Amino acid sequence: MASSETPLSEYHPPVVELSGTHYEIGVSHGRQLRDQIRKQLDIYKKMFLSVSGMEWPEVRDVAKAYHNTIHKKAYYLLDEMRGIADGMGDGTTVMDIVALNARSEIALGMWQDGCTALGWHLKSNSSRRLKKHGRQILAQNWDWRTEVGQNLALITIKQFSKPQIWMVTEPGIVGKIGFNSSSVGVTLNAIRAKQTHGDLLPIHCICRIALESTSVENAISRIHELGGAASCQTLLIADPSVCRGLEVAPHHITYLGEDKNGLITHTNHLLATKDVGEKAWEDGSQTRLRRVNEICGEIISTFDYDQLADEVTPQLLRQNVFSDRHNAPQAISQSPSDPQKSTETLFNIVMVFEHKEEPKAELIFGRPDQSSGRVYSLPW
Known part of the structure; x- marks a missing residue:
């Protein structure tokens, strides 16, 4: 330790x-x-x-x-x-x-954190393998209290008749951020809203249930059957074919689809859901969302369409998107701004899903712009 x-x-x-x-x-x-x-x-x-x-x-x-x-x-x-x-x-x-x-x-939406997530469906006209289905990227900087970072764990779960799970989690919590052997991955961004219902499942249980699913469609169906989550949160759920954003609120789910470039991005404010009592977030959430879209747009303009699927790698995203310090300390790669609420980027994960290929991910701990440490490969 x-x-x-x-x-x-x-x-x-x-x-x-x-x-x-x-x-x-x-x-x-x-x-x-x-x-x-x-x-x-x-x-x-x-x-x-x-x-x-x-x-x-x-x-x-x-x-x-x-x-x-x-x-x-x-x-x-x-x-x-x-x-x-x-x-x-x-x-x-x-x-x-x-x-x-x-x-x-x-906590009823009282806590502040960060988190920047994206899903990117990449296709290539020049690659027969990628032309039909493409490659799905699912990635996130997870920002939370500094002291939690020294307790994080990598967990794999083998359950009877369910996909095997690999996830990064806070010990004691049963579902978090990661993917499974069916190439279904999940990210999680917090929303500051007081609306909550004790008759629905906590969001970390919903994450676990999504990680037990065999496709995005299967995950969404299960979450619907359960009535959604007890609090307001945003999930990005991806498989090799598609990524969907779910703004979940008690008894209500709003969906976000890929844009013309195959992108879905999210930070910590609601983009489509209304009337859930969302509290004003620090302006960093709006700025980070604009910034992640700007950087992805720059990447798109740098390469020919046919090159994108090969050029958009975990390393490129870590270095160009998730290391960004614009508007620091409330940047995509976040550093503490308040000694009493020391929140910063604790890890970055980039997952890659393709048809007929094993799912994989790269993970680093700490801020991507400062990281000189180990890059973990998942599955291990």
């Missing part, structure tokens, strides 16, 4: 492989990541108190509604959360783990 002084670009995350029944998956998760989960609980206890004025017993009390909803709508994930608590073996309860997984909903 890295010390708090270790630069995040040099962070070496725990790599955890989980399999078995859902309870067994949870127990293994809790045992292998016990120290990181304890630290996460300490971090969120302090954050809830400082930002929303809630002591942890009150947080756990609010989490009861989500406990009941997870039991009704995705009982196997509650089994997994129970296993995480039991695997820790230190008195941590399932309600503590539910609170971690519902932290976005319990």
Whole structure:
């Protein structure tokens, strides 16, 4: 485990492989990541108190509604959360783990973060292999509190009769950002809106369910069947054929499609959804969205159409898009702007999906413009 002084670009995350029944998956998760989960609980206890004025017993009390909803709508994930608590073996309860997984909903849109995501469907007239279906890129800078970065983990999950999952997550949380063996990937951007419903699943459960899907269509169908998410968030979900943006709000989903260049981009404000009580975000969200579109436009103008599918690589996107410091500190590659709310880019992931090819991704920790550390290849 890295010390708090270790630069995040040099962070070496725990790599955890989980399999078995859902309870067994949870127990293994809790045992292998016990120290990181304890630290996460300490971090969120302090954050809830400082930002929303809630002591942890009150947080756990609010989490009861989500406990009941997870039991009704995705009982196997509650089994997994129970296993995480039991695997820790230190008195941590399932309600503590539910609170971690519902932290976005319990905070009621009070927290600020960053995050810039894009999906890019690239085709080539000159390549027979890519002409029909193309190559799908799904990528994100994930921005959150600096102290969380030293606890992040790489997790793979093998479940009976479901695709294998590879994801980057906060220990104790069952679904986050990543992809599966069916070449379905998910990114997540937060939206500051107070509207939330305890009768719907927390967004991290929705991410996990999307990561268990066999296609974008399958993921969207499952999310619809469940009634959407308990809070307002944006997901980009991609497979080799298509990417869709989902602005999810309680009992409502708005879809965003690819533009004429095959692009979907998103930051931290709603583009199409209305009347959900969205709070004004820092102006960095609007600026980052304009900037990511500008840079992608520059890339498009640099190469011939037939070259794009080969030239738009994870390395090019890291260096040209996700390292951008325009409007710093509220840049695509974000640095802390407030010592009391030290938010920065904690990792960058670029996933690549193609028909009849194994899915793959490249991952770095820390800000892309500063990173001199290891590039992780997924699957590992």
